[in-house]
Amino acid sequence: MNGPTTRLDARGLLCPLPVIRTQDKIRKLKIGDVLEVVATDPGVLHDIPAWCRVHGHRLLVSEQRADDFRFHIEVS
Amino acid sequence: MRNESANVPKRAAALISGGLDSMLAAKVVLDQGVDVEGVNFFTGFCVEGHTHAIRKKDRSRQKRNNALWVAEQLGIKLHIVDVIDEYKDIVLNPKHGYGANLNPCLDCKIFMVNKALTEDVLDRGFDFVITGEVIGQRPKSQRADTMPVIARESGADDRLLRPLCALNLPPTLPERKGWVDRDKLFGFHGRDRKPQMALAESFGFSDYAQPAGGCCFLTDERYAGKLADLWEARGERDYDFDDIMLLKVGRHIRPAPHYKLIVGREEGENNFLSGYRRRFVHLDTVSHAGPLTLIDGEPTDADLVLAARIAARYSQGRTAAAVSVNVHHPSGDSTELQVEPMLPTDLEPAWHIGG
Numbered sequence: 463m464n465g466p467t468t469r470l471d472a473r474g475l476l477c478p479l480p481v482i483r484t485q486d487k488i489r490k491l492k493i494g495d496v497l498e499v500v501a502t503d504p505g506v507l508h509d510i511p512a513w514c515r516v517h518g519h520r521l522l523v524s525e526q527r528a529d530d531f532r533f534h535i536e537v538s
Numbered sequence: 539m540r541n542e543s544a545n546v547p548k549r550a551a552a553l554i555s556g557g558l559d560s561m562l563a564a565k566v567v568l569d570q571g572v573d574v575e576g577v578n579f580f581t582g583f584c585v586e587g588h589t590h591a592i593r594k595k596d597r598s599r600q601k602r603n604n605a606l607w608v609a610e611q612l613g614i615k616l617h618i619v620d621v622i623d624e625y626k627d628i629v630l631n632p633k634h635g636y637g638a639n640l641n642p643c644l645d646c647k648i649f650m651v652n653k654a655l656t657e658d659v660l661d662r663g664f665d666f667v668i669t670g671e672v673i674g675q676r677p678k679s680q681r682a683d684t685m686p687v688i689a690r691e692s693g694a695d696d697r698l699l700r701p702l703c704a705l706n707l708p709p710t711l712p713e714r715k716g717w718v719d720r721d722k723l724f725g726f727h728g729r730d731r732k733p734q735m736a737l738a739e740s741f742g743f744s745d746y747a748q749p750a751g752g753c754c755f756l757t758d759e760r761y762a763g764k765l766a767d768l769w770e771a772r773g774e775r776d777y778d779f780d781d782i783m784l785l786k787v788g789r790h791i792r793p794a795p796h797y798k799l800i801v802g803r804e805e806g807e808n809n810f811l812s813g814y815r816r817r818f819v820h821l822d823t824v825s826h827a828g829p830l831t832l833i834d835g836e837p838t839d840a841d842l843v844l845a846a847r848i849a850a851r852y853s854q855g856r857t858a859a860a861v862s863v864n865v866h867h868p869s870g871d872s873t874e875l876q877v878e879p880m881l882p883t884d885l886e887p888a889w890h891i892g893g
Contacts, residue, residue, distance in 0.1 A: 477603060478578075478584075478603055479620070481603070481606070482580060482619070485617070485618060505603070508603070509602070509603045512602070512603065512606040512607065513616075515610060516610050516615055516616050
């Protein structure tokens with residue numbers, strides 16, 4: 463599995479802002495890059511996987527941790 | 539905007555709110571072989587998302603983003619666009635005025651259609667824009683006389699297609715060019731939702747969002763009352779993102795023009811308000827469990843005592859003889875007050891902002 467090449471700290475942001483920031487970040491990446499997103503709004507557990515599905519990006523990691531949620535997204 | 543070469547597959551941007559009408563409009567055009575991508579604008583006043591995440595009582599509810607869900611059902615891409623800053627001018631200076639509350643619906647629609655035309659979210663350009671508008675559906679923005687205003691002032695002109703009520707309007711460019719078949723569009727009008735529900739059923743859509751109060755806080759009387767109060771108290775019509783977020787949370791109580799209290803109503807709101815502790819004077823009850831209360835404004839020492847009595851009234855010590863309340867200042871200083879909780883009858887109804 464590829465490690466993240468870029469990170470996005472979306473902690474403290476409420477949905478849909480973590481998704482918007484993810485989308486804006488990924489637009490600047492190239493195919494194959496992996497973005498790590500860390501967020502605290504529980505809405506991301508649904509929204510980030512859904513956003514990845516509609517745009518065809520691969521969700522490599524979706525993890526609920528003690529204080530936040532972590533995702534790895536491979537740009538496709 | 540793309541050129542009109544007949545050999546290039548036609549491409550449309552659909553405004554997707556997450557509700558049924560925009561979903562149906564996009565589906566009707568998608569089924570005609572047009573390449574449709576969705577656009578959803580985040581203004582900061584959207585009902586979805588934030589409040590569900592803040593309030594603990596709402597946390598058991600499904601937390602899906604309905605616009606994303608619609609896009610997934612339709613199999614289209616969705617671009618969610620942050621327009622918080624740009625949207626301020628629409629809220630503060632609506633050329634066409636407000637609806638029943640502080641909802642600038644007509645200017646909002648013009649803004650969004652224009653933004654879908656000009657926003658660089660659709661990398662390959664597009665040929666026309668789709669909305670789920672229905673003539674007569676909304677008293678301010680969706681009327682026969684406002685439809686041409688939106689088309690004209692957005693700059694879309696006849697590249698704006700409303701598939702659900704197209705048969706009540708002159709043919710648009712996509713219809714005249716044969717990019718979409720007008721015979722497969724609809725002539726819905728009025729507030730009756732049955733035609734949309736029947737069309738949804740024909741598409742096999744059974745699980746769709748139908749927000750009773752609409753999708754925008756500006757249409758909400760209580761929210762609009764709090765925003766108007768904010769402007770009046772500050773002596774200017776302006777806001778930032780934190781202002782409009784805080785208006786969604788807690789009880790807003792203004793005992794005097796120069797300060798107001800924002801009192802958390804439950805644990806989720808207290809947690810949210812705690813994120814603002816370093817920017818506001820804030821109160822917490824020490825002797826009894828109670829809310830976190832932010833003070834917005836310039837309270838005097840006497841005001842802080844009154845504020846502490848109000849905070850105590852919403853604590854579990856509301857019937858106690860005295861409640862200890864800590865007053866914290868952004869400087870880091872804090873003071874403990876012993877106060878008698880305010881009786882509900884002493885809490886002036888007019889202090890409750892937004893009713």
